[in-house]
Amino acid sequence: MFKPIETISQRLNPQLRKVAVNTSWLFADRILRMGVGLIVGVWVARYLGTQQFGLLNYATAFVALLTPFATLGLDNIVVREIVRNSSHKNEILGTTFFLKFLGGFVLVGLALISISLLRSGEQLTYWVVSVLSAGVIFQAFDTIDLQFQAQVQSKYTVIAKNLAFITIAFVKIILIQINASLIAFAWVVLAESVLGAIGLAINYRVQGYSLLAWRWSLTRAIALLKESWALMLSGLTIMIYMRIDQLMLGEMIDDRAVGLYSAATRISEVWYFIPMAISTSVFPTIIEAKAISESLYYQRIKQLLRLMVFLSTAIAIPMTFLSKTLVVGLFGQEYIAASSILAIHIWASLFVFMGVATSPWFITEGLTKLSLQRTLIGAIANVLLNFLLIPTCSGNGAAIATVISYAIAAFVANYFNKNTKKIFFIQIDSLLIKYWSKTK
Structure with missing residues (x-):
């Protein structure tokens, strides 16, 4: 090892x-x-x-x-x-x-x-x-x-x-x-x-x-x-952002709904160590590139984001179609309802991967304080969306709320701040499939 x-x-x-x-x-x-x-x-x-x-x-x-x-x-x-x-x-x-x-x-x-x-x-x-x-x-x-x-x-x-x-x-x-x-x-x-x-x-x-x-x-x-x-307070915000879906499911539906949702997220979140490992490994090279030239610096940021988008979609697409087979194979027939939750929740990985990929940029640019703001926005969005979606869609609603709130925090929020608008457009570029094979 x-x-x-x-x-x-x-x-x-x-x-x-x-x-x-x-x-x-x-x-x-x-x-x-x-x-x-x-x-x-x-x-x-x-x-x-x-x-x-x-x-x-x-x-x-x-x-x-x-x-x-x-x-x-x-x-x-x-x-x-x-x-x-x-x-x-x-x-x-x-x-x-x-x-x-x-x-x-x-x-x-x-x-x-x-x-x-x-x-x-x-x-x-x-x-x-x-x-x-x-x-x-x-x-x-x-x-x-x-x-x-x-x-x-x-x-x-x-x-x-x-x-x-x-x-x-x-x-x-x-x-x-x-x-x-x-x-x-x-x-x-x-x-x-x-x-x-x-x-x-x-x-x-x-x-x-x-x-x-x-x-x-x-x-x-x-x-x-x-x-x-x-x-x-930042830690509390992060915990609300990450855990509130299970608590709201338990209070608004029942413990069985929490069990199904937890089974789906165990499979969905098992991949989250990948962006952390990659980002940690390339962080020093990004810092070095910043010292050499802005062009090289942003080229490496773009390459990292495109890699993260490619990896997350490469995971999410097959998991979406194989969710039923995976859930029943691992957890048994009793958990079959978790398959639709997994098919939705797995797409949160796209924005998790993107969020981790932008972290070196936020640190290098001295904008780490904005990370708390983005997390707070995501937490508020998650709570509101859960209130709207859980009563009618149960675990599927919580999964939809998670995907949307993660997208808001890691992606959409960057558009509304002048300091982060540049990284927003780089994220947009990384999402365009026709550019995945190119290196600028």
Whole structure:
């Protein structure tokens, strides 16, 4: 897995070599999780059936929506502070840990109050949400990962998290074999958080560090929160953008509709690592091209966008026509209604791929703040469209809302800002099939 990247990295200077190897670990993590996650997820879905699988995914989306209140938007700021002020590392890490730990309890409280109001009298839903939300408390130990990120040593996090992930994957298979109840699957999600936290703590100690050296600082906490509150709101916006469809389906239709929709999106979203991998790989060459000439710079942007459009449509077209075969083959006859959802939702990949492809341009041009605006516009559009379409079209309506809102955020919104209108017309050019075979 790592050999090609490590071979290339031998030609780089020590720092770039370190980055290349670190990136290989992160890619391996994504591929392993998506592969094993899809296989075990399909098995769990077939075992639980549409109703209970839907309830589990509803609860997962519910907790995920509140997660920004636990993470507090601190991660990137903390990594930056550790790099800048390594001598204050223990104070930064200790303060961050306690803020996230407290945030985890705040999330649990919000989750329990909210679910009691939304699903009054539904004891199973209440307990599933309770158990899943408790797992977020242990994510405070992800603070350790922030130091590994600052040191460009993500392999220690990948090892710890994936040992927990693989262990729990086997446990889920055992639960299926012994005919376990739904709540048992919620408990193993909590167990994965606990095991991941233990693994991180062990790796931290093995590397010669001690959690006991961490210190709390009220002054540091206030300084961090002053910077992070906007990022927390950004995270909340992103979660609404990504998860609101499942929650609205659960509230406006039923858990079975969530189960069908979740089955379709598991297949549709499995491809999303592709644009991330490509974009990350070509980003340095785009930056280099900018320094050489504007012409070369935009030529590479155009080439990247055309490649993304080609790949996404090459995935979406066959998936549209094979959706029924795929859904029934993977999930079983009970999920056949998810095939039409998949045939629609897969076209969101076109705009996901395009959005990721424009990210290097936004970063290079110093327009990253506009990304939050686009996400907010997409989130609002998604909510409004779901209100309009879900009552009459159920999961198909949610899929249509997703495709349109992604198109608005990643594509259409660029037309209405003078700073991004240029990239909009480049996107238009990439969508014209007759130009795919040309290189300008």
